[in-house]
Amino acid sequence: MPETLADLLHLYPALRPLGGELAALAAQAIAAPAGTILFTENDPCRGFPLLLEGEVRVSRSSPDGRSLELYRIVPGEVCLASSACLFRSQPLSAQAVTTRPARLLLVPPPTFKAWLAQPVFRDFVLGLYAERMADLTALVDEVAFQKLDRRLAAALLGHGPELAVTHQELANVLGTVREMVTRLLRRFEREGWIELARERIRIRDGAALRRVAEAG
Structure with missing residues (x-):
C-alpha cells in the first residue's frame, strides 16, 4: 500500500x-x-x-x-x-x-x-x-500528591458544558473507586458547581471547579 x-x-x-x-x-x-x-x-x-x-x-x-x-x-x-x-x-x-x-x-x-x-x-x-x-x-x-477533589475537578474541565460520562468511567481515569467519585460529585452538586443526570454531568460553575483544580 x-x-x-x-x-x-x-x-x-x-x-x-x-x-x-x-x-x-x-x-x-x-x-x-x-x-x-x-x-x-x-x-x-x-x-x-x-x-x-x-x-x-x-x-x-x-x-x-x-x-x-x-x-x-x-x-x-x-x-x-x-x-x-x-x-x-x-x-x-x-x-x-x-x-x-x-x-x-x-x-x-x-x-x-x-x-x-x-x-x-x-x-x-x-x-x-x-x-x-x-x-x-x-x-x-x-x-x-494531588488530592482527589482537585484531580476530579480538573477531569471535569475542558470538555464543554456537558459531559457524557459515568461515575465508573471517571473513577477508572482517576485510578480510584466509583464510590469516592460519586461522593465528591454529590458534594460538587451541593455546592452548585455541577448538575448530575443519568450518565451525564452538566457544568454550572466552571470557574469554581477551576479554583478547586488549581488549589495549591
Missing part, C-alpha cells in the same frame, strides 16, 4: 533508513475498531505497534478491578509498555484498548531488535521512551 508507506514515513521519519523492509511491513496494516483490545497484562508481546490513525489507551488494573490510565498513544508516538516488554523479553505490564477506530502496523519482535542496530531508529525509540517515562513520573506525582 503506497499510501500506508507514505503515512508511515511521514509519522515515523526515523524509519526512512530501513529501506525495503518497510514496504512489506506497510502491506500488513491492521484495522481495529474502537474498543479493540490490542493486548492485556501478562500477555507476551507480539510486536512493536506503530499507530497510523486513531488513539490507544494504555492502563493498568488492580486486583479489585480498578483501572488507572497510564497514557494514550496517538499517531507518531510509541508504546512504552511494548518497548519495555521487547527490551526485557518479559510479559506486558499493561492493557491497551483503542478509543477510536485505528489503523496500525505491528513490527515483529525479531525485526524490532534488528532495527535497534540502526542508530537513527534506536535514538528515536529511546527518545520517545524517555518522554513517556517523564509523563509517567508526572502521573505518579499526580496520583500520590
Whole structure:
C-alpha cells in the first residue's frame, strides 16, 4: 500500500533508513475498531505497534478491578509498555484498548531488535521512551500528591458544558473507586458547581471547579 508507506514515513521519519523492509511491513496494516483490545497484562508481546490513525489507551488494573490510565498513544508516538516488554523479553505490564477506530502496523519482535542496530531508529525509540517515562513520573506525582477533589475537578474541565460520562468511567481515569467519585460529585452538586443526570454531568460553575483544580 503506497499510501500506508507514505503515512508511515511521514509519522515515523526515523524509519526512512530501513529501506525495503518497510514496504512489506506497510502491506500488513491492521484495522481495529474502537474498543479493540490490542493486548492485556501478562500477555507476551507480539510486536512493536506503530499507530497510523486513531488513539490507544494504555492502563493498568488492580486486583479489585480498578483501572488507572497510564497514557494514550496517538499517531507518531510509541508504546512504552511494548518497548519495555521487547527490551526485557518479559510479559506486558499493561492493557491497551483503542478509543477510536485505528489503523496500525505491528513490527515483529525479531525485526524490532534488528532495527535497534540502526542508530537513527534506536535514538528515536529511546527518545520517545524517555518522554513517556517523564509523563509517567508526572502521573505518579499526580496520583500520590494531588488530592482527589482537585484531580476530579480538573477531569471535569475542558470538555464543554456537558459531559457524557459515568461515575465508573471517571473513577477508572482517576485510578480510584466509583464510590469516592460519586461522593465528591454529590458534594460538587451541593455546592452548585455541577448538575448530575443519568450518565451525564452538566457544568454550572466552571470557574469554581477551576479554583478547586488549581488549589495549591
